[in-house]
Amino acid sequence: MKSRAHPAVVAIAGAIGLLFLFPLVYLVWSVARLGGDLGATLASAATLEPLRNSLILAVATTATSGILGVAAAGIVVRGDVPLRRLWRIALALPLVIPSFVGATAVLAAFGPGGLLPWVPRLDGFWGAWFVLTLLTYPYVYLPVAARLGTTAPGLEEASRLLGAGTRRTLRRVVWPQVRSSTVAGALLVFLYVLSDFGAVALMRYDTITRAIFSARLFDRATSVTLGLILAVLALAVAAAAQAPAAAGSEGSRERQVRYALGWWRLPGQLLLVALVGLGLVAPIAVFVAWLVRGSTTIGVGFSGLGDDVSFLVTPTINSAVAAVVTAAAATVVVLPVAYGAVRSRRLAAKLSAAAVASVFALPGLVVALAVVFWAIAAPEPLALLYQSFALLIAAYVLHFAAQSLRAAQTAIADVPIAYDEAARTLGAGAMRRFFTIEMPLIRPGLIAGAGLVLLSTLKELPATLLLAPIGFKTLATTIWSAAEDGFFAEVGLASLVLIALSAVLTWLFVVRREPV
Amino acid sequence: MTIRLLLLVLTFATATLPGCATDADTITVYSGRTENLIQPLIDRFVDETGIEVEVRYGDSADLALLIDQEGDRSPADVVISQSPGAVGFLAGNGRLARLSDDVLDQVAPEFRNTDGLWVGMSGRIRVLVYNTEMVTAAELPDSVFDLTDPAYRGEVAVAPTNGSFQDFVTAMRQIHGDDVAAEWLASMADNDAQPYANNSAIVQAVGRGEVPMGLVNHYYNLRALAEDPSLSSANHFFADGDVGSLLIATAIGVLATSDDPEAANRFAEYMLGETAQTFFTNETFEYPLAADVTPAPSVPDLADVSLTTYDFDDLGGGLERTKQLIDDSGLESP
Numbered sequence: 057m058k059s060r061a062h063p064a065v066v067a068i069a070g071a072i073g074l075l076f077l078f079p080l081v082y083l084v085w086s087v088a089r090l091g092g093d094l095g096a097t098l099a100s101a102a103t104l105e106p107l108r109n110s111l112i113l114a115v116a117t118t119a120t121s122g123i124l125g126v127a128a129a130g131i132v133v134r135g136d137v138p139l140r141r142l143w144r145i146a147l148a149l150p151l152v153i154p155s156f157v158g159a160t161a162v163l164a165a166f167g168p169g170g171l172l173p174w175v176p177r178l179d180g181f182w183g184a185w186f187v188l189t190l191l192t193y194p195y196v197y198l199p200v201a202a203r204l205g206t207t208a209p210g211l212e213e214a215s216r217l218l219g220a221g222t223r224r225t226l227r228r229v230v231w232p233q234v235r236s237s238t239v240a241g242a243l244l245v246f247l248y249v250l251s252d253f254g255a256v257a258l259m260r261y262d263t264i265t266r267a268i269f270s271a272r273l274f275d276r277a278t279s280v281t282l283g284l285i286l287a288v289l290a291l292a293v294a295a296a297a298q299a300p301a302a303a304g305s306e307g308s309r310e311r312q313v314r315y316a317l318g319w320w321r322l323p324g325q326l327l328l329v330a331l332v333g334l335g336l337v338a339p340i341a342v343f344v345a346w347l348v349r350g351s352t353t354i355g356v357g358f359s360g361l362g363d364d365v366s367f368l369v370t371p372t373i374n375s376a377v378a379a380v381v382t383a384a385a386a387t388v389v390v391l392p393v394a395y396g397a398v399r400s401r402r403l404a405a406k407l408s409a410a411a412v413a414s415v416f417a418l419p420g421l422v423v424a425l426a427v428v429f430w431a432i433a434a435p436e437p438l439a440l441l442y443q444s445f446a447l448l449i450a451a452y453v454l455h456f457a458a459q460s461l462r463a464a465q466t467a468i469a470d471v472p473i474a475y476d477e478a479a480r481t482l483g484a485g486a487m488r489r490f491f492t493i494e495m496p497l498i499r500p501g502l503i504a505g506a507g508l509v510l511l512s513t514l515k516e517l518p519a520t521l522l523l524a525p526i527g528f529k530t531l532a533t534t535i536w537s538a539a540e541d542g543f544f545a546e547v548g549l550a551s552l553v554l555i556a557l558s559a560v561l562t563w564l565f566v567v568r569r570e571p572v
Numbered sequence: 573m574t575i576r577l578l579l580l581v582l583t584f585a586t587a588t589l590p591g592c593a594t595d596a597d598t599i600t601v602y603s604g605r606t607e608n609l610i611q612p613l614i615d616r617f618v619d620e621t622g623i624e625v626e627v628r629y630g631d632s633a634d635l636a637l638l639i640d641q642e643g644d645r646s647p648a649d650v651v652i653s654q655s656p657g658a659v660g661f662l663a664g665n666g667r668l669a670r671l672s673d674d675v676l677d678q679v680a681p682e683f684r685n686t687d688g689l690w691v692g693m694s695g696r697i698r699v700l701v702y703n704t705e706m707v708t709a710a711e712l713p714d715s716v717f718d719l720t721d722p723a724y725r726g727e728v729a730v731a732p733t734n735g736s737f738q739d740f741v742t743a744m745r746q747i748h749g750d751d752v753a754a755e756w757l758a759s760m761a762d763n764d765a766q767p768y769a770n771n772s773a774i775v776q777a778v779g780r781g782e783v784p785m786g787l788v789n790h791y792y793n794l795r796a797l798a799e800d801p802s803l804s805s806a807n808h809f810f811a812d813g814d815v816g817s818l819l820i821a822t823a824i825g826v827l828a829t830s831d832d833p834e835a836a837n838r839f840a841e842y843m844l845g846e847t848a849q850t851f852f853t854n855e856t857f858e859y860p861l862a863a864d865v866t867p868a869p870s871v872p873d874l875a876d877v878s879l880t881t882y883d884f885d886d887l888g889g890g891l892e893r894t895k896q897l898i899d900d901s902g903l904e905s906p
Contacts, residue, residue: 102899160776169780177782257733257769262904270733270904273633273661274895350799421634428641443647521630522638526600537606537629542772542795546608 061399062486069396072389073408076415076454079426080291083284086429092281103267103282110263113184113256114249120189121245125196126238128331131324133204134230134315143328144201144567145559150335151194151511152558154532156254157539157551159187161342163258171345183259188249190335195248195508196241198566199463202504203237203470204230206497222315236469237501240462243297244508247290247417247458265419272421283422290417294458295410340555343548350545368534368553375514375530376557378445380565382452383510386460387502389453394464409461416458420518427451427523443525451519456512460505467501468494507566514558531557598624599649599835602639604632604658605822609856617842623835632658633735639827640665649830650839652693652822655735657891659690659823669828672837678844678862683821692821693843694852695859697872698740699807699817700728701793702785703778712785712808716816719787720759729766729774729786732904736771736789736820742894743818750897757901767904779803789820794857794870809872821861 061069087094097103132143150158164170167177178186207230215225253265264286271279393412396405415423427450431442441447471494479489517532524530531554538546603610607629614625628635628648636658639646651668653659662668668689676688683692700712700719713719719728731737745753766783768774774786775796785808793807810816824843826836842848849860853868860867898904 160773163773163776164780167780167782169782258773260767260769266733271895273636273658274738274891275899421637425637425641428638432642432645439645442645518634521628522634526626526628533629537608539772540606540631541608542775542792542799543608544799 061396061405065392066396066400066402066405068392069400069408070404072393073404073411076408076411076457078430079415079418079423079454080284080287080411082426082429083280083287083422086280087277087284090277090280092277092284094281094284097278097281098285103264103285106262106264106267107285109181109261110250110265113181113188113261113263114246116181116185117188117192117249118242118246120185121193122196122238122242124189124327124331125193125241126200126234127324127327128193129197129201129204129234130226130230131328133201135324136314136316136321137325137328141567143332145562146332146336147201147328148194148198148507148511148562148566149555149558150191150331150339151198151508152514152554153191153335153339153551154254154515154517154535155187155191155252156258157535157547158191158339159183159255159258160539160547161339162187164346165338165342171342179259180261184256184261184263187255187259188252190331191255192245192248193331193335194511195244195459196238198504198507199237199241199466199501200234202463202500203234203466206470206500207233226315233470236466237463239297240466243294243413244416244459244462246293247413250286250290250417251419253419253421268419268422283418287414287418287422290414291410293417294413295407297413336555340552343551346544346548347552350543350548368531368550371529371531371534371550372553372557374528375532375554376561378449378452378520378530379510379513379561382449382456382513383460383506383565385449386453386457386509387464387506390457390461390464390505391502394461394468398465398468409465412461413458415454416456418455420455420516421522423455424451424519424522427454427519443523445525445528448519448523448525448528451523452509452513452516455516455519456509459508459512460502463501463505463508464498467498470501471497503566507562510561510565511558514554514561597622597835598626599830599832599839600647601625601627601650601652601839602635602648603627603629603652604635604654605629605652610652612855613843613848613851616847617839621838621842623838625839633661636661639667644829646827646829648827649832649836650824650826652824652843653690654822655739655820656690656692656823657735657739659685659825660891662825663687663689667828668825669830669833671826671840672833675837675840675844678841680861683819683861685825690823690825691840691844692861693824694822694849694856695819695861696736696789696791696822697809697817697819697859698736699788699790699793699809700785701775701778701788701805702808703781704804704806706781706784709806709808714811715814716787716810717756717814719765720756720763722763724763724785726764726766727784728760728763729768729777729783730760730903731768731770731774731786731788732898733767734770737787738891738894738898739820740787740815740818741898742890744815745890745894745897747815750893753894754897754901757897757903761901761903765903775805779805787816790871791857807872819859822858 128147131137132140132147137143162178162183165172166175167173211229212225215229220228251265253269256263257266264282268279268282390412393408397409427447431439431447475493476489479493515532517536520530520533531550535547535550535554538550614627618625632653632655635651636653639648639651639662651659651662659668663685670688671691675691676684679691684690702712741753741757744756768777768786771788771792774788775792777783778786779796790807793805796805797803824840826833826840830836844862846863846865849863849865852858853860853865853871857868857871859871
């Protein structure tokens with residue numbers, strides 16, 4: 057690779073990477089202060105068992121989410137299916153359902169006494185795996201769909217002209233171009249599953265996050281030590297999964313080759329129906345059932361629903377603004393890191409990318425407390441930011457930037473160096489080259505990454521509860537508050553609004569901007 | 573579009589900047605009690621006293637961790653916890669100030685901290701929630717100790733990582749000693765007690781018949797029935813004097829770092845007054861702990877329940893040991 061990142065870009069990437077190590081430093085400091093014993097904790101069966109469970113669940117979920125995400129993206133973007141745009145949005149939406157809500161809905165839906173009593177009950181490993189697969193496959197689906205929308209049709213056409221069949225073309229020409237997007241999405245699924253607490257707790261599957269939570273107040277030394285172990289593990293995995301190989305195909309905004317699915321058409325459509333049915337329609341049905349059931353009892357005892365639904369207006373606006381701002385901020389912040397990681401061979405650049413990715417594996421509570429730790433310790437002018445909107449956005453970016461980073465890395469790696477070199481030969485400056493050549497080509501990747509951040513922010517809970525300006529309610533905090541005390545009608549209503557808002561924002565900011 | 577968005581963000585950013593100097597007539601409350609269960613009362617307090625109240629809602633344990641992390645710079649004046657555990661943690665870390673005598677005198681000594689660092693605000697009773705289609709009341713035991721009987725093998729749901737279960741185990745340690753508590757936990761684990769995430773998850777599971785019975789606070793089933801009257805679940809109270817029918821208090825305390833302890837104490841006093849105590853029992857099915865308010869008809873009479881006596885003060889602290897015992901029992905892993 058001849059074209060290298062400017063040293064200034066690498067320096068900026070390194071500085072940003074250091075900021076993303078703040079949670080790790082906080083954990084090291086806490087372990088030291090509280091007297092956590094890393095060796096003893098690591099050797100204890102009370103750590104190893106949940107750790108093993110976490111890894112098994114993460115690997116299993118990554119496998120299923122990866123396969124389903126790639127298949128769904130392929131069918132929707134390249135297959136000849138009707139209602140493409142509708143599928144395009146609907147397939148992304150399960151990502152916005154908070155995992156504790158998704159798990160509660162699955163528990164309420166299946167098994168004897170549930171809404172669908174004939175379906176076998178799911179809990180434990182299988183329940184957690186089922187719920188998390190349905191809620192995380194969009195991490196793979198969104199970036200792969202974005203990549204499939206920008207590959208050059210010429211290669212595929214050439215392959216067909218040279219006599220290769222559809223299957224051979226898909227395997228030899230299309231797959232290599234989406235492989236790095238798939239790996240990037242799969243890493244996100246893996247890290248997310250490590251961080252999840254809501255689904256595993258309700259499904260009664262004992263993971264390391266459960267151990268971190270159950271010890272957080274009365275065995276803090278163990279809790280923070282486990283947090284540190286998780287952070288180091290995440291850093292190692294993120295570093296190992298670094299450097300997506302440059303596929304080197306020309307990016308393109310031309311009309312894509314669509315494949316006739318032939319006799320695969322029916323199974324393909326069934327897959328889409330199953331994913332959207334289980335991941336989106338089924339939870340929606342449960343929310344509606346709760347709403348209908350609870351609304352008939354309003355006025356019995358006490359009810360948070362009240363006579364009107366205006367209590368959801370402010371949280372909806374807050375959620376939308378916070379999510380859009382976070383998505384934009386995260387995209388800007390990760391750009392130099394992604395650029396450095398792809399275009400520089402310096403270790404610092406690679407480590408920065410790993411640092412950014414690793415934070416995503418930490419439970420939200422740990423990230424939030426790390427931000428509190430640093431904000432409180434900050435000198436006077438900076439300390440004024442404590443519990444401000446700006447700091448809340450910073451916490452979101454810290455937690456979720458991994459999602460836009462991976463998408464950006466993949467997009468940058470796919471820009472052919474030759475373009476840049478040609479422009480350089482013609483005397484174009486670095487800035488001009490970036491904005492006129494690379495930016496248009498990486499834009500779909502950036503937008504897909506921003507979409508992931510947007511949906512994640514919409515459902516974020518722990519940092520919002522601890523760090524938001526006082527009185528700043530979001531749809532996620534409204535859902536949590538209602539669920540905490542058993543106001544299921546309210547949980548249902550707020551969840552429906554959350555899904556509707558996500559659909560609107562996904563269309564407005566992601567799908568609408570894609571080439572057809 | 574972009575400009576409008578930018579303006580919106582700017583409005584947001586400025587509107588939400590924290591006040592630099594704390595207004596003397598504004599207090600900040602960190603509440604583990606959710607908005608539905610307390611905000612109407614706070615609104616009335618503001619109307620009656622003119623003191624502005626800002627509330628941060630969250631999980632009791634998480635807010636306790638937040639206050640401890642904030643240290644001397646915590647913006648909070650008052651903390652409200654769903655169980656004594658979280659305020660016990662704060663008291664143990666020197667984060668709470670002694671409440672004024674006007675506040676302390678409102679509540680009977682057994683429902684407040686001996687050093688006057690926090691008081692009980694309302695009470696929830698530990699019960700055995702059961703599915704009326706799977707078991708009859710006659711089959712249920714008089715004592716929580718009987719749940720280790722093979723007859724209940726695999727039939728009892730517990731929430732070992734939940735604050736109220738931990739408080740209950742602490743009370744058992746106080747009354748019967750660590751050995752008895754440890755043995756009960758181990759026997760429950762041997763008897764295949766089913767671990768769940770929290771009270772709400774247990775009541776849901778019992779309601780749909782996933783497990784016949786579970787140890788929870790009385791509140792959750794009443795709430796579930798309000799939402800879905802067709803639910804076949806009911807609360808069973810253990811016999812007189814059994815540790816199984818422990819009263820768990822939600823608690824309130826004032827921070828040592830509060831810059832307006834006077835207003836903070838006034839707030840605490842209001843929460844123990846007749847208006848608040850009536851709200852807690854009529855609107856949220858809880859037991860009043862002050863102002864001689866009688867419990868609402870929907871909650872069983874305290875006289876019938878006949879609570880066990882225990883040293884309430886120790887209930888808050890000493891939870892590290894309780895956590896250890898629960899860990900050692902193997903009850904936690906499903």
